[in-house]
Amino acid sequence: MAPLTFVTGNPNKVIEVNAIIGNAISIQPLALDIPEIQGTLTEIASDKCRRAAHIINGPVLVEDSALEFRAMKGLPGPYIKYFLESLGNDGLNKLLDPYEDKHAEAVCTFAFSSGPDMDPLVFQGRLEGKIVPARGPPIFGWEPIFEHNGETLAEMEHNKKNKLSHRYKALVKFQEWLSQTKFAL
């Protein structure tokens, strides 16, 4: 089984994907910064996947992560990376100061294409939580401010996160599809 190219500039995503799918699929990470369009999560991931498949000229997996604040009607959503870079985790908390509702959803959207000009397939997972003042090591993105069942993702054991996360749920769907299809990696 040839390794599947996973195009991402984010090493933390590679660590989690490997931890989640372990021996089932062999992943070859490739750090390319692919332009991300504006649109729905499915449109963004699919477009990124089409561009990656053309560059790779073969099967490819990409991922796009979003963080949706219910009080802000789903924003920052796919633009969370730029909000986080500009405001930091404290600033993201302050965005919700005017609102009672701190509910948030982490959304992970994988897109897979079997090659250039092959329509990408999309696999999405969601995790519910709430935005809280930062707790735990600030290693990966907004983990310290996303609380799920009393623990922030930064406080949570990696093994535990990788068995319940938005990324885990999306990868379960991808693996289900792989096992049902004749597509051989």
Ligand SMILES: O=P(O)(O)OP(=O)(O)OP(=O)(O)OC[C@H]1O[C@@H](n2cnc3c(O)ncnc32)[C@H](O)[C@@H]1O
């Ligand atoms: O090259 P790609 O794969 O796009 O990597 P990226 O870092 O640009 O990732 P995104 O465009 O998907 O932006 C998502 C942002 O959310 C952060 N993030 C993604 N998944 C996360 C998780 O499980 N926990 C905490 N932060 C996360 C990540 O660090 C980014 O700042």
Ligand SMILES: [Mg+2]
């Ligand atoms: Mg990105």
